[in-house]
Amino acid sequence: MITEEAAITARAQDDLRVEPLVEEGNLVEQGAPVLEMRRHLAIKIVAPMPCRVAAIRLGPGHRLSSILFFHEPGAGRHTYDTKLANRSDDPGALRDLLLASGMWRLLRSRPFGQVPVPTQMPAAIFVMGLDTRPLAPAPHRAVANRDDDVARGLHALLRLTDGPVYLCQDRSAPLSTAAVTSDRLHLVSIRASHPLGLPGQQIHRHRPATIDRPVWDVHLEDVAGIGALLATGLVPETRLVSVGGPALREAREVHCQPGADLRHLSHGLVKPGPHVVLSGSALDGREAHWLLGRDRQTTVLEIPHRPARPHWFQAALSRASRPKPLIPTAALEQAFGGALPAVPFLRAMASGNAELFTRLGGLSLLEEDVALVDYVTRAEPGITAMLSSMLDRIAAEEAV
Amino acid sequence: MIKGLWDRETVALMWLVAVFPLAIVWIHHGGLDAVGRLIFFLAVAGFWHVIFMLVRAQPPSWAGVVTALALAILAQQELGLVPLLIGTSFGVVIAELVFGGWGRNVLNPATVTLAFLGFGFPSAPWPDIIVPVGWAAIPVALIGILAGVMSLRIVAGAVLVLGIAWMMGLDMSETYPALLVGLVLLVCDPVASASTALGRWLNGILFGGLAAMFLAYWSEAAAVQIVVSAALLASLVAPILDEIAIALWLARRRRRLG
Known part of the structure; x- marks a missing residue:
């Protein structure tokens, strides 16, 4: 399901300073770069779908506020040249491909949770093959029947680091990784109960991140996406997103583009009455109009019945x-x-x-x-x- | 975006629910006299909670009720009104309210009150804890542990050490009700006890060890006096036990993860 509109947004505190590579009104292929980071010019942000650029809003200091796209099915898909990146003797070319195709931004570096700088060497990479947040889609279903892509993606990750790659999986739904033979790939089987399926928990247990030894984490579906990119040169079009929450009549899972319109995803499912749409889970989600960053779920909550104003004394006590x-x-x-x-x-x-x-x-x-x-x-x-x-x-x- | 349950007052209420069996058995056996004592301590503790609410804007806590119950059960008998007033006020104010209320205190207010009365009025007789009240401490521990407001580790550590002492021939036939009641009312206070896994084991073991030692060598002391002294010392040492637990945890992690 591709929504008619999509946008990539950032908050002021994200401090995402960008240089636009397209102009408003341009027709852009899916996967073609539209923005580049001013701090690290190599890191690109790409169009989430074949589209026309509707609006680019930049704040002071070229900080991205939002870039809005309208769906134009005829615009086609951008193909990247993967010949160099597929040669196993050149990890630099692999990095260049990930940076240019926007897939780099799906990696997250700890400490501090930023997109890693292009030259960073991680001490370890954690692939999250499970997600225990409430109502989150199961990653192993997102990559069902894509064993080749996963294997190719894992090989690529092994080339990005000299350290171990940890593949975290649900104990009750093991992944098939027979195609990857490396003593640096470690399988971690976890009981799928929150918060054990969060990357922070696993990194803390197996390879704590420090300033000198940054650790990356990446979602299993994105690893399969990297594998697909290496095989075909195409940036993956969609990700598996769950649409759920107490304010919906029924939950569903959809394949939609990054930055999708959340109102569109839950359209027709919402119960009558006031509600709020979050990007992310009910625990850590943010109120949003568009699917944010690496999020893979949207939660629709009822707005709690606002209580009458508390007594002034009660209010003073709780504030004090x-x-x-x-x-x-x-x-x-x-x-x-x-x-x-x-x-x-x-x-x-x-x-x-x-x-x-x-x-x-x-x-x-x-x-x-x-x-x-x-x-x-x-x-x-x-x-x-x-x-x-x-x-x-x-x-x-x-x-x- | 969504909010859960376990804020301070939920914990205090669950603690109160847990000690209910003990309160009922104690009132059943103590009759009107017990009710009068409980109301007296509730009034004194409540008075100070209200004063601090009005003057310092500190929300009062249900934990004050548990404090009052512990005092009603364990405080010395035949003390006049004035000593009890002074002792309770000292414990409730100095051990709890001046720190900012329950949750920010270091020691359990009931333990401090009882220690204060014990030091101030050594000749007053300590109450005898009857056997049914002692047994009622077992459901208290069960409810508290299941609800997560008491620590299984503290209880297990104390019971383990006292069990070993009993097997080595220490006579606890008269004193075990007081030990059990003190364990659930004073030592298991979630705020005043150790807060790490290993620290809680050590806390329970320390309480049990001190109580066993006092039973063996402090012949003229009453059962409740022994329990209060052991609880006070164990609670004072709790932060050090936590420090030890953290140091060991860090050392183990460094060895395992480099």
Whole structure:
């Protein structure tokens, strides 16, 4: 299902400084570059579908606000030359192909969760063959009958790093990886219960990310996409996206383009009444109009019945006691998946103790990894906000 | 975007639900006298909670009810009104409310109150915990552990050490009800006990070890006095136990992951 409109958006704090390679009104092939990053000119952003560029909105400093596309089926698909990238003696050509085709942006580097810089050598790459977020589509179904693509993609990843590649899979739905023979490929079988299927959990357990040893993670479907790109020279058109949530009459899964129109995806399924559309899961999603970045699900929630204004005294009491105390309970431990000493970790974050935060493994984590803690404990201010400000601080200190 | 359950007051309420069996058995056997004691401690603790709410905008907590219940069961008898007032106020205010209320305190307010009364009025007799009340601590621990507000590790550590002491010939026939009640009401406070997995084992083991040692060598002490002393010391040491647990966790991780 290709929506009529699609857009690539960024927030001001994402600081995505771009240079447009097309103009409004241009007809663009699917997969052809439309933007390049000003900081790293090699990293390109490509058109998600054959389209006409409808609008490019840039903020101050050429920061991308949004680029909007209208579907034009006749525009065709862009083909990349993969001859050099397929030669196994030249990892540089493989990087160039991924950078030019926009597939590079599907990789994510930790610490700090940015798109990796083009020259970065990861200490390990984690391929997420399962996703335990509520209502997330199962990656093994997204790559069903695409064993060749997966194998080719895994081979490509093995060429991007000298370290190990971890393939995380659902214990009850093992993937077939017989085609890949490398002692650097490690299979990790996990019980599919949240939060164990988050990349942060697995990275923390098997190969913690540090400033000197960045670790990448990538979704299994994107690995298959890299494999397909190497075989055909075409950027994959769609990804498997689940459309779900309590405000829908029924859930469904669709194959749609990146940046798809979320209203279109849930059209006709929404129950009457006010609702809010999130890109991402109910735990870590953001209210959005378009499918964001690496997200593979959209959740439609009912807007909770807004209570009458609380009594002024009640409101004053609840505002006065920030941050709210967190009580060590089994629920809190479970929300961290038992991966680290939860209460000392939270104390380190709350008190701004960056050193203990780092030693306990905080650099392997991103906001999505602690979203469940926020949900379980109703913490105020949120744990995700504390984590991201702590990571920002460490990033700023390290950059000096 | 969506919010769960386990904020501070949910935990406090679950703790309160867990101690219900103990409260009912104790009131059933204590009669009107017990009810009067409970109401007195509820009033004093509640008074201070309200004062701190009005003056410092600290929301009161249901955990204050558990504190009052622990005091009603374990506080010394035949003390006048004034010593009880002073002791309870000291414990509730200095051990809990001045830190910002339940969840930010270091020690359990009931433990501090009982220690204060024990040091201040050593001649007052400690209550005898009757056997049915002691047995009622078992459902408390079960509910608390199942709900996740008490730690299985603390209970198991304490029971393990006390069991070993009993097998080595320590006589606990008179004192075990007090040990069980103290364990669930004072030691298992989720805030004042250790918060790491290994730290909780050590916390339980330390409490059990101290209690066994006091039973063996502190002949003139009453059962409740022994429990309170062991609980106070174990709770004071809890942060160090956590530090030890974190250091060991980090060392193990460094060895495994390089």
